[in-house]
Amino acid sequence: xxxxxxxxxxxxxxxxxxxxxxxxxxxxxxxxxxxxxxxxxxxxxxxxxxxxxxxxxxxxxxxxxxxxxxxxxxxxxxxxxxxxxxxxxxxxxxxxxxxxxxxxxxxxxxxxxxxxxxxxxxxxxxxxxxxxxxxxxxxxxxxxxxxxxxxxxxxxxxxxxxxxxxxxxxxxxxxxxxxxxxxxxxxxxxxxxxxxxxxxxxxxxxxxxxxxxxxxxxxxxxxxxxxxxxxxxxxxxxxxxxxxxxxxxxxxxxxxxxxxxxxxxxxxxxxxxxxxxxxxxxxxxxxxxxxxxxxxxxxxxxxxxxxxxxxxxxxxxxxxxxxxxxxxxxxxxxxxxxxxxxxxxxxxxxxxxxxxxxxxxxxxxxxxxxxxxxxxxxxxxxxxxxxxxxxxxxxxxxxxxxxxxxxxxxxxxxxxxxxxxxxxxxxxxxxxxxxxxxxxxxxxxxxxxxxxxxxxxxxxxxxxxxxxxxxxxxxxxxxx
Numbered sequence: 001x002x003x004x005x006x007x008x009x010x011x012x013x014x015x016x017x018x019x020x021x022x023x024x025x026x027x028x029x030x031x032x033x034x035x036x037x038x039x040x041x042x043x044x045x046x047x048x049x050x051x052x053x054x055x056x057x058x059x060x061x062x063x064x065x066x067x068x069x070x071x072x073x074x075x076x077x078x079x080x081x082x083x084x085x086x087x088x089x090x091x092x093x094x095x096x097x098x099x100x101x102x103x104x105x106x107x108x109x110x111x112x113x114x115x116x117x118x119x120x121x122x123x124x125x126x127x128x129x130x131x132x133x134x135x136x137x138x139x140x141x142x143x144x145x146x147x148x149x150x151x152x153x154x155x156x157x158x159x160x161x162x163x164x165x166x167x168x169x170x171x172x173x174x175x176x177x178x179x180x181x182x183x184x185x186x187x188x189x190x191x192x193x194x195x196x197x198x199x200x201x202x203x204x205x206x207x208x209x210x211x212x213x214x215x216x217x218x219x220x221x222x223x224x225x226x227x228x229x230x231x232x233x234x235x236x237x238x239x240x241x242x243x244x245x246x247x248x249x250x251x252x253x254x255x256x257x258x259x260x261x262x263x264x265x266x267x268x269x270x271x272x273x274x275x276x277x278x279x280x281x282x283x284x285x286x287x288x289x290x291x292x293x294x295x296x297x298x299x300x301x302x303x304x305x306x307x308x309x310x311x312x313x314x315x316x317x318x319x320x321x322x323x324x325x326x327x328x329x330x331x332x333x334x335x336x337x338x339x340x341x342x343x344x345x346x347x348x349x350x351x352x353x354x355x356x357x358x359x360x361x362x363x364x365x366x367x368x369x370x371x372x373x374x375x376x377x378x379x380x381x382x383x384x385x386x387x388x389x390x391x392x393x394x395x396x397x398x399x400x401x402x403x404x405x406x407x408x409x410x411x412x413x414x415x416x417x418x419x420x421x422x423x424x425x426x427x428x429x430x431x432x433x434x435x436x437x438x439x440x441x442x443x444x445x446x447x448x449x450x451x452x453x454x455x456x457x458x459x460x461x462x463x464x465x466x467x468x469x470x471x472x473x474x475x476x477x478x479x480x
Contacts, residue, residue: 005034007181009043009205010188012050013198016043022178022205027095027324028315028360034093036181039206041214047202048220051144051171054199061141061169065120068167072116074194079109082186090155090183091316095324095361096279098317107443108159108187114443118464119167134475139468141169142246143222146215148208150228151177151326152282154184160458161225162187166200168467173202175212179327181205208232213239221245223467227284230452248456248466250448252381253409256289256402257438258424261296263414267436269303271414272387275438277311277365280323281385285410287438288382290389291398297391301349301369304389308350308365315360324361325384331361334384338366341377346370379405395424403429408450412438431457
């Protein structure tokens with residue numbers, strides 16, 4: 001019998017074990033920490049069947065919307081009550097700082113509060129067709145929403161799609177990331193304590209190539225919501241095409257910030273610290289490229305060298321500036337990309353390799369200059385604390401460089417002249433553009449990409465309409 005802490009799947013309102021268990025390691029120590037029941041195909045079928053029964057019963061969609069408001073608000077309160085316990089688990093399984101882990105659960109609760117405020121406001125329209133007709137629209141739930149959650153912010157990203165799905169009256173089957181699945185179970189505990197109907201929410205931890213692939217091809221799936229890598233998203237879309245299953249895709253990014261000659265450098269440095277070193281750079285919308293006007297280039301490089309070399313590094317429980325990467329595989333991938341960049345002729349200003357003398361998955365904060373714009377490190381997502389800094393001479397050149405990748409998730413502009421900042425922002429390719437603060441915005445602001453960064457929008461009011469389909473009803477009220 002294992003002595004590790006055990007966690008379970010949640011199917012049809014019950015916690016379920018398995019014949020096999022997946023081990024979860026602590027990224028700060030490379031030691032086994034806990035294990036979770038490994039879901040198989042039978043578990044996936046059971047979860048989908050439970051969600052379909054819930055949909056068919058109308059217990060979510062046919063009730064007065066005010067009932068869904070009550071459920072969502074109750075989930076938010078239960079999450080707040082669980083935050084301290086859950087944050088400790090998230091910190092240890094994922095490697096992120098305890099402070100960030102707390103913030104992630106606070107944000108998760110905020111998603112449920114926000115969409116609770118919209119659950120009773122999903123209104124249709126009346127369309128005038130003359131005296132002989134009454135014509136109106138209604139927004140109907142999609143049905144069963146399959147949601148595949150990544151490992152970098154599991155509770156927050158899960159809540160981001162779960163809350164609007166429930167607000168709109170859908171049942172949900174969630175596939176958690178097998179390398180960081182534990183903290184997500186606290187969302188299910190909150191849903192259970194809030195009195196959500198059986199089958200409304202189901203959580204499975206299984207291998208993506210097995211359980212995830214089965215769910216997206218499942219005949220009961222009415223929608224797929226995926227956040228993760230481009231290759232996995234492309235495979236999911238190919239499977240979704242077989243049944244023309246509607247999908248929301250939030251994929252990778254290689255986001256650039258443009259620093260004009262008149263930018264406030266202090267403001268910039270603060271944004272770089274958050275933009276590329278927050279969560280060890282494991283953020284799809286990270287500031288991974290910094291395009292700096294040549295007149296400020298040397299100054300910015302030296303300021304950022306001082307920033308990077310002054311960051312504290314350690315386990316998340318100590319709340320350092322830089323925490324470990326999530327896994328050994330992720331560390332090896334990031335370090336390998338840095339090594340190839342150096343071999344290709346890039347200048348490593350600082351960092352470039354793992355932190356020595358530790359068993360954990362720690363990567364040094366890394367800055368590169370002298371990078372070819374067609375190189376891997378300039379074009380491809382690293383998903384680690386690695387920043388490429390590149391000079392430009394004109395606004396047109398900066399925009400061309402920023403837009404010069406297949407991605408288009410977010411972008412940024414730093415400038416004290418608002419007219420130029422806005423003009424530049426309008427030319428940038430991305431679903432969200434920050435001016436003078438990376439990660440500006442919040443739960444209320446729509447988020448999503450273009451190009452290889454995906455399609456559809458999460459967050460904000462706009463996201464709710466990804467979880468409904470519009471029906472039109474036309475009534476002839478007089479004889480011909």
